[in-house]
Amino acid sequence: MKITRDLYLSAGRNIVREHHGLWFFGLQRLTGFLLAVYLIPHILINSSALFGSAETYDWITSLVQGPGFQYIEILIVLGVFFHLFNGLRIILVDFFALTRRQGTLMVLVSVFTAVMFAYTIWVYLPKITGIH
């Protein structure tokens, strides 16, 4: 698998040479901010049983699982997995002095995120197309 190895090593070098790391920083910040803000309505929605009964909870949660919301959910899951994989890269670079391997790690972050995004789309296909 020398070709595959050379391909992602050169892609990694290219990421560093072209300063694409700025995109990873910006996206980590954007997803982090959006997920922190999302946490607030997420807690509020899941607290709806405090203001009534199981029926209140079911009514509110069915509203946010209605048509259209599946696209927001896919974006949230995508944001979570990018932030997760890129966060692990930051921890690796910080604690194991891997600054010189950053490009390779960024390729891995992109690949893992893309795989999880594809898997998410696959799981959500019935909710997107309406065919179960």
Add this chain to the structure above:
Amino acid sequence: MQIERTGFWPWFLQRLTGLFLAVGMAVHMFILPLKGGAVNFYSVHGRLQHAGWLIFDVLLLITCLYHGFNGLWAIILDYNPRLLWRKVLGYLMFVLGLLFLVYGIAALIPLVGG
């Protein structure tokens, strides 16, 4: 997040909670949105009957709130606010985090009890 701006502990705890969340959020994703089914009172109530899942949810709530509000505070510091604003917004993040922690745990009570 820069250690020079935040000091050691907020920087270190962001990484520690991050490591826990890397596992915890992956699990949270696979058992909820990526399971494909619908979430309702019955399904959540059923899962929370196991003490392990309840502890997991509380730990996820604590680490998520810390990681989120500590992260927001670090973003604020990057804009070099005056010392007064730095303090006011820092305490605001702390108080908001605590409020949501208490509120989030309270929200679990009817979901566990049924």
